[in-house]
Amino acid sequence: MDRPASLLDEALGFEDGDSKSRQPREGRVVLLEDCVETSGAFVLHHLIKRFLSPNHSSSDSVVIFVAFAQPFSHYDRILRKMGCNLAVQRENKRLIFFDMLMLECPDDDGTEGGLLALYGNIHKAVEFNSLNKNITIIIDDISLLEVAANGSTKDVLNFMHYCHTLTTQFGCTIITVIHDDIYSSEDGFTLPTQLEYLSDITIKAEPLVTGLAADIHGQLTVLNKGLGRWKGKIRNFHYRVKENSVPSASNGDLSNYLKTIVALQIPSELQDGFIASIDKGKMKVMPNRRIPASLLLTPGALLIGDALNMCHPLTGGGMTVALSDVVILCHLLRHLHSLHDPYALCKYLESFYTLRKPVSSTINILAEALYKVFCASHDKAWQEMQEACFEYLRLGALEGAIRTVCPIIKAEGFRQTFFPVTVFAYYRNVPMILWLHMTSSPP
């Protein structure tokens, strides 16, 4: 879903160069309008993922989420499929989640009191995180906030105005959701109109004029009053909501994706074969994760292999780690007199986790580094690195490859594996190569 996402991001003013050139404390108000037929929640999930992703502005962003519509587990499951783990972010204090499902504005304080308390909590969270961090406040949704405030539109508007002050004072971005078909029968200065006046960007999700369709779920209209080259322009997109960014294999999306985007990156010698196997349907999809080893404290049970520690399969190092773990464990347990001795068993297992570290960490780092190098990227430096790696391997054929692979097998360490390649990359120009050949030793 790369293309549509970047179209939407463009319209919202989040370009690629954003993280570098964006003025630091630029608060914006974004209003998301939807209706019964088309829910705009997917835009919200996309924005959450964007703000919490590790690439975004050097992970200095905090999201404060005030949820009236759904419980935490709902958002967690959806974003997990999109590649963002909300539970972990919440633990790392990058996500502050206010569950307002059961909020009832108490009668004694009045609705004003309840909303004031909520604003107080938000303000405290913003102040706490205000140093050098980009803060986003998301409120899902305002129509339910109105119900919680017992219909007092005045109090809701006051609350929104208070939150708006945070954009100027702390440079926060505020994103709110409202169902504007509720107010369509009212005349005059309705709540959506007032919020549209406050907001810099208005996104409206509605069905197509012809109704709902399986291929196009609706249309998004984005009006950006504020920044960038889309200032004052209205953009309209047709959209289709997907579960996650992996195209589905069943309806031909995956083969389409492989043919149009991946095949172009493959060397020309392999392209025909690649496309032929896609046509034959020979595709296997496997999930790929990074799982650092964590202690399992269940007595009598131990995890080995990918279940304990999964890394990128690029180096084929996963099995190496598993087998070396088994060897370490065998050596340890050989000295154990009885498996029924819990104290001794625990001591040995503790040392197991320590002893396995040299091998597993080497292989994990190698796999990660190699993956980063061979990953497609727009960055010139990475591309240069990739070229260097390919040329290095091309050079020595067997030798070069072995020199890279052996350290992996022997787990000698990061430096041993990459030193030959990095030296080569560094000195990779023709005179230098000739000089190397002639003198057969680096200067």
Next chain:
Amino acid sequence: MATSKIRTSSFSRNIATAPPSSVPGLKYGPNGTIFLSSGIPDLDKILGGGFHLGSLVMIMEDTDAPHHMLLLRTFMSQGLVHNQPVLYASPVKNPRAFLGTLPTTFVPKDDNKSRNTDEQQKDLRIAWQYKKYLGENKQEERDGKMEYCNDFDLRKPIEKHLIMGNRVECVSLLDCSNLDGFRDISSKFISQFPRYDGNITSAGRIAIQSFCAPQCDYYDKEWEMLSFIRSLKSMVRSSNTVAFLTFPPSLLSSSVSKRLQHLADTLLSIKAIPDEDKELATLLTGYQDMLGLLTINKVSRFNTQVPVILDATTYSIKLQKRRSIVLECLNQAPVDGSSGSSYGTSGGGSCGSSSKTGGGTLDF
């Protein structure tokens, strides 16, 4: 499904030990959700399995016709058959009297049927109308196990022992001057079915009939009603119950009606079919058998953001052999070629006239 402890890794083991398939009346759905049957097999199929546990189902009534009662009855009977406690609220003086009208399960006389299928299996079958045979196979598998969704016979009342005792709690909405009392009753009922990762032993059903009926005292207190529905939704979401609520949108202001529609997880609406409507009869096949139209406006999406787009959203409600409810797709009647007018005008004429009847869009 709400997890009491949040899983930090995607690979942590799923702790639910007893699969709901062993508990009658519940079955697993996608994305970690669990389904409950509505009591009408066709409706379960259309919704993709049934009603999600923890969801709020709303039916928009048509004041001209009482067809929402059919759905309510099958919903409650299904719960009683599966031993799921029911909380029933309605704006009448004596709600318990309604229980006598609940239907019982239909027991087919199956001797003839099994003999026929045996004979058919011996011969070579050319299954060019394969959908007929798919239905038969499913019937044979279901013997001996309690079915997820029963066929209900609307002619016969439910067995007495199922409504005895504490299985059904009845509340009259006329007694409540404000909704706080009812809110307490519902929260006590819902607290019997807390949601947690362990075994699900039972589920509960809440059935509320004609929530915004004018005879109730709270009828003009719109924000109180909305606030009650919102808190009901939150309570139900964090428990193993399904709340089924009907309301008449024509008796409410359009903004309140829209708010209720947004609050619903699954939204259906009933439309009455006028008797002896000649234009509609020319437009649709089987018009005489139809009781009403059921439109599916929204299907609940828990733990996923992908919306469900159905092939057809409007179905006709029919009674098969005057006993069980079936939902059928609308089929356009063949255009009468013998009439003098051309196809264009006759088709256009019938389509134009359909907008007069009820104003709803019929989509095929």
